[in-house]
Amino acid sequence: MLKTITFAILHFTVAFSVTYALTGSIVIGSAIALIEPAINTVAFYFHELVWKRVEQRKNDQMLTA
Template sequence: MTKTLTFAILHFSVAFTVTYLLTGSVIIGGAVALVEPAVNTVVFYFHEKVWSKFEQRSNNAVSA
């Protein structure tokens, strides 16, 4: 859990810093730092589902 927490802090920090440097806005930087990781988490979930199906198909093709 500690590794996950430190990665989340790193992710928020990078998202905030990059957005702040591009826009100069603390508010926009903060908003992106909150929204982007949340959206990325949802996208990652679906990516894993698709990847799992791809792996199953590959395993079935090798077994056949």
């Protein structure tokens, strides 16, 4: 979970910086920095869960082979 939290902080910072650089608006930068990374962080968490299952199945198959 710590990995997910640190990823979220990094993502919020990048999203704000890029949006602010493109628009010059703190409001738009803040809105994008809150919405997009929040959704992406949740997606990343589930992505990690899926990959753990894939890796576990691969390891299980290697043990039974």
